[in-house]
Amino acid sequence: MSLTKLLAIAGFGLILGGCQSLLPQQEPLQPKRVAWEHRLPGCAGESCPLVNIDTLKFANNPQLDELVEKRLLSMTQNSPDAPQPTSLQSFEKDFLQNAEPGWKTYLQAKLIDQHDDVAVIEFSSYIDTGGNHGMPGRGFINYDRDTGKVLTLNDILLPSRSGAFWAQVEQAHKRWLAKNQLDKDPSFVKDWPFRETQNIALTRDQLLLKYDVLTLGPYSNGHPSLTIPYAQLKGILKPEFLPES
Structure with a gap:
């Protein structure tokens, strides 16, 4: 092949690469908020059982709507073996009937965030069925949006980098x-050692990890949040999941 042709091909590749880097990302998601609160029919007073739902609907994305509802429903289960309700409406009906x-x-x-075609949705729950206090939950x-897939930790880590992560x-x-100032309390450090979590959020500015209550500390500590700058995750996360500046 002649030098002229080689240069032409190389030049075309550079131009194509430059054009691809300038391609616009997908339009931001603009979900519709859907919220309601229902109390036990015929009940009056502060002690009436209630269900409060505050969720999202995404235009032309039934798959994401289904993922959101399933995650919310999973947060209503008392144990891993408990059957999952079929819908938010069926959960509400059963909860109020038995409350x-x-x-x-x-x-x-x-x-809570969207960047580089990754949308980050945070889930919160609080279920009170008696006792001293209810049980809150968090998840992400x-x-x-490119693949229509929920990313797991294995999806975003480079091979054999779990330990480094x-x-x-x-x-x-x-x-x-x-x-x-909890490190100054030896008993706290002993009683509440470090643990792993799958509640990870790829936010725009840093990686966020949020722990369930009673994981890194007593109930009064709520949901501990840990953050890691992306600069510390180079060579650990796959490059495509390190948000562009």
Whole structure:
């Protein structure tokens, strides 16, 4: 092949690569908020059982709508073996029919970030079926709009980098302890050791990990949040999941 042709092909490749880097990303998602609160029919007073739902609907994306509803429904289960309700409406009906005075449920889905064609949805729950206090829950979906897939930790990590990832998370845990002056309490450090979590959010500015209550500390500590700058995750996360500046 002549030098002229080689240069022409190389030039075309550079131009094509430049054009691809300038291709626009997908239009931002603009979900519709759908919220309601229902109490036990015929009941009056502060102790009436209630169900409060605050969720999202995405135009022309029934798959994402289904993923959101299934995640909310999974947060209503008392144990891993408990059957999952078929819909939010069926859960509400069964909960109110079987509820005792003072029982209440709150379920929420919220779009907290979207960048590089990844949408991050946070899920919150609070279920009170008696006792000293209700049980709150948190979770995330990192939705890859290119593939229509919910990203797992294995999807975003480079091969054989799981150990390096959790080492970074453990350092973030130590920063959290120090920030809250919990590292100065030997009994706390002993009773509440570092643990892993699957509640991970690929936010625009940093990687966020949010723990369930009673995981890294007592109920009064709520949902501990750990953060890791993306600069510390280079060589650990796949490059396509390191958000562009």
